[in-house]
Amino acid sequence: xxxxxxxxxxxxxxxxxxxxxxxxxxxxxxxxxxxxTIVGAIGDExxxxxxxxxxxxxxxxxxxxxxxxKLVAREGHPAGSVIDIRGIKLGGKQVQVIAGPxxxxxxEQMHLAAAGVxxxxxxxxxxxxxxxxxxxxxxxxxxxxxxxxxxxAAREYNMPIVTELMDVRMLDTFLEHDVDVIQxxxxxxxxxxxxKEVGRxxxxxxxxxxxxxxxxxxxxxxxxxxxxxxxxxxxxxRGIRTFETAYRNVLDVTAIPVLKKETHLPVLVDPSHAGGKxxxxxxxxxxxxAAGADGLLVEMHPNPCDAWCDADQALTPQxxxxxxxSLRLIAQAVGREL
Ligand code: PEP
Ligand code: MN
Numbered sequence: 001x002x003x004x005x006x007x008x009x010x011x012x013x014x015x016x017x018x019x020x021x022x023x024x025x026x027x028x029x030x031x032x033x034x035x036x037t038i039v040g041a042i043g044d045e046x047x048x049x050x051x052x053x054x055x056x057x058x059x060x061x062x063x064x065x066x067x068x069x070k071l072v073a074r075e076g077h078p079a080g081s082v083i084d085i086r087g088i089k090l091g092g093k094q095v096q097v098i099a100g101p102x103x104x105x106x107x108e109q110m111h112l113a114a115a116g117v118x119x120x121x122x123x124x125x126x127x128x129x130x131x132x133x134x135x136x137x138x139x140x141x142x143x144x145x146x147x148x149x150x151x152x153a154a155r156e157y158n159m160p161i162v163t164e165l166m167d168v169r170m171l172d173t174f175l176e177h178d179v180d181v182i183q184x185x186x187x188x189x190x191x192x193x194x195x196k197e198v199g200r201x202x203x204x205x206x207x208x209x210x211x212x213x214x215x216x217x218x219x220x221x222x223x224x225x226x227x228x229x230x231x232x233x234x235x236x237x238r239g240i241r242t243f244e245t246a247y248r249n250v251l252d253v254t255a256i257p258v259l260k261k262e263t264h265l266p267v268l269v270d271p272s273h274a275g276g277k278x279x280x281x282x283x284x285x286x287x288x289x290a291a292g293a294d295g296l297l298v299e300m301h302p303n304p305c306d307a308w309c310d311a312d313q314a315l316t317p318q319x320x321x322x323x324x325x326s327l328r329l330i331a332q333a334v335g336r337e338l
Contacts, residue, residue, distance in 0.1 A: 001048050002076045005037040006060040013058025014039070020056070024048055029227045031071055036060075038077070040070050040227065069219040069263075071226035072233065077264035083204050083232050085180055086160045088123050090204075090234055091266030095331045095338045096295035098162055098268070099320055100126035101302075102310035103139065104146035110153035112302035116317030118157040120324045121338075124181070125154045126162045126297055130170065131309060132187045139308045147177040162206060162297070168197045175201065186211050186238055186273075189221050199228020206268065206297070208236045211249075215258055222265060234266045235259060236297055237288075239274030248276025248313075251284050256291040267292070272299035272313045281315055282323050289330045289338075298323070 003017055014030070017039055021028045026043035041048055045064065053062035063075050070076070082091040090096050099117045104110055104127045117125045129146025131139065142149065147163065154161045160180035165171060166188060174182060181204045188194055189210035198205050205225055209218050222233050237256065239249025251274035259267050271284035285296050301307040301314035315323065324338070331338040 001041045001045050001050065001053070001062055001064050002070050002073075003039040003041070003053050003059055004061045004063070004076055005039065005058055007036060009037065009058030009060075013056070017053065017056060017059060020053070021048075029071065029229070031226055031229050031231050035081075036077070038071055038231075042227075068216070069223040071231070072219055072222045072263045072265055074260075074262055074264050079264070080260075081231065081264045081266065083234055083266055085124065085204050088160060090268075091294050093335075093337050095289055095293070095327065095336050096124060097122045097298060097324055097327065097338070098124040098126050098295060099298045099300045099315075100162075101128075101307065102272075102299050102314065103128045103131050103308055104142050104150050105308050107149045107152065109302055110149045111156070112317075113300065114153040114157055114159065116300060116302060116320060118159065119317065120300075120321040122320075122324065123159060124162060125150075125159045126183075126299075128164050128183075128309075130164055130166045132164070132166055132185050133309075144173060144177070147173070147179065151177060165194070165198070168194050171197055171201065175203070180204070181206055181234075183236075184208060189213055189218065192221075192224055195221055195224035196228055199225040199230045201230060202232070203230070204232040204234060205230065206234045206236050208238050208270070209240065209252075209255070212241045215255060215262065219259075219263055222263070234268055234294075235263070236268040236270055237274075237293075238270035238297075247274075247280065249274050251275065251287070253287055253291050256288065256293055260292055266294040268295045268297050269293040270297040272297070272310070272315075276313050278304065278313055278315050278319065281313065282319075282326065285323060285327060286330050289327050289336070290334060292334065296327075
């Protein structure tokens, strides 16, 4: 069951709800969102009764959720959550395009990339300093120096940064370097210890879909983060593995309306890792926005031919600019803004 507290509820009303859950032999997870506090009762729900909670002061609604994911389920937040990233809203009317290189390479490359992202009208930037590479001999990312190059470039345009965390031991370093959005990559979607740790911090998290993860597995992974108290979760569809070999992954457009029905979390789409080729990115990006995505995560490099990682799928700054312009029309057609 989840208990949705009313916006005006007090701490003592919340304490009373928690005591009642504990008295029933269950444990609670309190998650504080920007608009509402939601309390999840974890365990065998049979002794709980919705009405007895709804009669309590400060409680707006009590909802019995049979699904294994509760805090991220749409039922608890029908309006959909909006994540605030240093004043930039993800999940609202505006569609956000987050762009930048696959990996941070040099200070110069990041300056050029930041200029291109900003010129295209994007408000946030992506870039990997810690890279999950299939081969141990491939470039693994610049590490902490990469975070520094990234911040120096993005700050010039006051753009929040999105970067991947692969190892719990680097979490404090990410916080010290003021990373605005922590990305959990596809390969770590079910790294439960990592999910628990990012659940304890109050930073927005982009949770990418695992290479072959079902939507239910993905939402349960998101639930790990929410159960730790962090509600600032954004999902990112990045293509799934199928029998098809003509492109890198299959962009699961069907996942977008399904997620919109199942969860209140904002949904991003990464057309770059889905298609794996730059020329496919505009079509996939337009399909994603048309299907209701809240934003895109797009790879762009100042000089794609020279990219140290994922060169084939990187857009040029000009291509990014043209893409954003064409997406504006699609966004308008589906009642959104860009
Ligand atoms: C990335 O976004 O840089 C990345 C590695 O993506 P994914 O985890 O989806 O493969
Ligand atoms: Mn990449």
